Amino acid sequence: MEDVKDVYISPLPDSPYVKPFRLNYTQNGKKKNWDLLEVHDSVAIIVFNVTRRRMIFVKQFRPAIYFNSIQPDDRHKPIDTEKYPASLGIALEMCAGIIDKKLSIEEIAKEEVLEECGYDVRLEDLHKITSYRSGVGVQGSLQTFFYCEVTDDMKTEQGGGVDDEIIEVVEMTIPQIEQMINSPGPICSPPSCLFALMWFLHYKADKYRK
Amino acid sequence: MEDVKDVYISPLPDSPYVKPFRLNYTQNGKKKNWDLLEVHDSVAIIVFNVTRRRMIFVKQFRPAIYFNSIQPDDRHKPIDTEKYPASLGIALEMCAGIIDKKLSIEEIAKEEVLEECGYDVRLEDLHKITSYRSGVGVQGSLQTFFYCEVTDDMKTEQGGGVDDEIIEVVEMTIPQIEQMINSPGPICSPPSCLFALMWFLHYKADKYRK
Numbered sequence: 001m002e003d004v005k006d007v008y009i010s011p012l013p014d015s016p017y018v019k020p021f022r023l024n025y026t027q028n029g030k031k032k033n034w035d036l037l038e039v040h041d042s043v044a045i046i047v048f049n050v051t052r053r054r055m056i057f058v059k060q061f062r063p064a065i066y067f068n069s070i071q072p073d074d075r076h077k078p079i080d081t082e083k084y085p086a087s088l089g090i091a092l093e094m095c096a097g098i099i100d101k102k103l104s105i106e107e108i109a110k111e112e113v114l115e116e117c118g119y120d121v122r123l124e125d126l127h128k129i130t131s132y133r134s135g136v137g138v139q140g141s142l143q144t145f146f147y148c149e150v151t152d153d154m155k156t157e158q159g160g161g162v163d164d165e166i167i168e169v170v171e172m173t174i175p176q177i178e179q180m181i182n183s184p185g186p187i188c189s190p191p192s193c194l195f196a197l198m199w200f201l202h203y204k205a206d207k208y209r210k
Numbered sequence: 211m212e213d214v215k216d217v218y219i220s221p222l223p224d225s226p227y228v229k230p231f232r233l234n235y236t237q238n239g240k241k242k243n244w245d246l247l248e249v250h251d252s253v254a255i256i257v258f259n260v261t262r263r264r265m266i267f268v269k270q271f272r273p274a275i276y277f278n279s280i281q282p283d284d285r286h287k288p289i290d291t292e293k294y295p296a297s298l299g300i301a302l303e304m305c306a307g308i309i310d311k312k313l314s315i316e317e318i319a320k321e322e323v324l325e326e327c328g329y330d331v332r333l334e335d336l337h338k339i340t341s342y343r344s345g346v347g348v349q350g351s352l353q354t355f356f357y358c359e360v361t362d363d364m365k366t367e368q369g370g371g372v373d374d375e376i377i378e379v380v381e382m383t384i385p386q387i388e389q390m391i392n393s394p395g396p397i398c399s400p401p402s403c404l405f406a407l408m409w410f411l412h413y414k415a416d417k418y419r420k
Contacts, residue, residue, distance in 0.1 A: 009234070020230050023273045023276075026217075038285075063235065064247075068349075130396075131395035133272075136272045137272075138227075138228055139345075185342060186343070191344065192401035
């Protein structure tokens with residue numbers, strides 16, 4: 001995963017992934033505008049293995065995090081991967097996926113848990129907790145958050161994603177999660193993952209402490 | 211705040227706010243690329259008023275959330291604001307701001323608490339909790355999260371932002387926060403706010419329950 005080289009930026013072509021545009025509006029009689037992106041809604045799933053009392057995460061190289069770890073003066077030339085190793089961009093995340101198929105959000109969540117983490121869960125194992133907006137600046141898509149308990153015997157595949165995805169499945173104990181949350185950072189995770197972990201620590205973890 | 215009309219989208223001009231580009235790289239010998247944005251790092255502050263035991267939030271109209279609340283078929287024509295009222299885009303957030311000045315992050319956090327919430331806090335009132343990546347997809351900037359307790363006598367200004375900002379200061383009790391977090395959603399807040407609230411509920415709230 002950490003074998004990353006020949007890194008450089010180039011202008012955005014007509015991209016299927018990032019489609020920026022301007023939203024114009026008049027608020028309280030004043031003309032305003034805001035630049036933003038159209039982004040798919042998504043699901044995110046906390047997967048907790050109750051057999052071994054471990055949280056299941058996925059780890060992958062995230063170009064946006066890697067790029068933002070580079071000093072601004074060094075960003076606009078070929079990136080020195082000795083000075084900036086790929087590990088800077090490897091994020092610890094919840095299992096998640098975008099809603100881009102005509103399936104229910106539970107079915108999409110079930111697919112992601114199998115593809116990314118390797119656990120074959122039933123739809124009724126997925127408990128919807130809540131949903132929220134993924135950001136307030138340039139992307140305001142809806143993310144629905146599920147909690148899912150799994151056991152060792154549900155692990156039918158290796159996980160790690162499909163196609164070109166290079167995803168590593170990682171497990172953490174409850175004390176390891178608490179240690180991460182209480183570290184000064186930078187934590188290489190997004191706030192949705194930290195919200196999910198705090199939700200778990202507050203509402204679920206006591207049941208699984210030894 | 212909710213008087214919003216004449217809403218329509220247009221192509222992105224050369225924008226000072228949204229600068230998309232492509233990051234090219236070779237991972238495990240395979241050429242890849244990822245489209246992303248350059249975004250400022252930021253600070254976010256939980257402000258808790260210990261005099262009245264209330265959390266201080268800011269509310270504002272967020273175009274990216276509003277746009278994503280609109281059915282896809284209705285997005286690419288002038289928006290019907292009867293069908294889609296502005297309230298869909300009004301987000302409840304922590305006090306926050308981008309790091310775009312040559313000040314320490316504590317000084318920027320202090321400025322934001324005064325401008326947005328109206329509380330004049332000292333630098334030593336700002337307790338850094340941790341920092342994390344604001345997203346994993348198109349923006350991976352660093353957000354540093356502070357906890358700040360305030361008292362009524364620190365409220366020296368009205369708050370509500372500067373210049374064109376239309377920001378409302380909102381207060382919630384601890385039971386109101388718990389009710390929001392435990393609602394099925396959609397919660398019109400970003401995950402950073404929900405992380406901060408769960409952190410507060412787990413590590414701080416007990417001290418302030420009656």
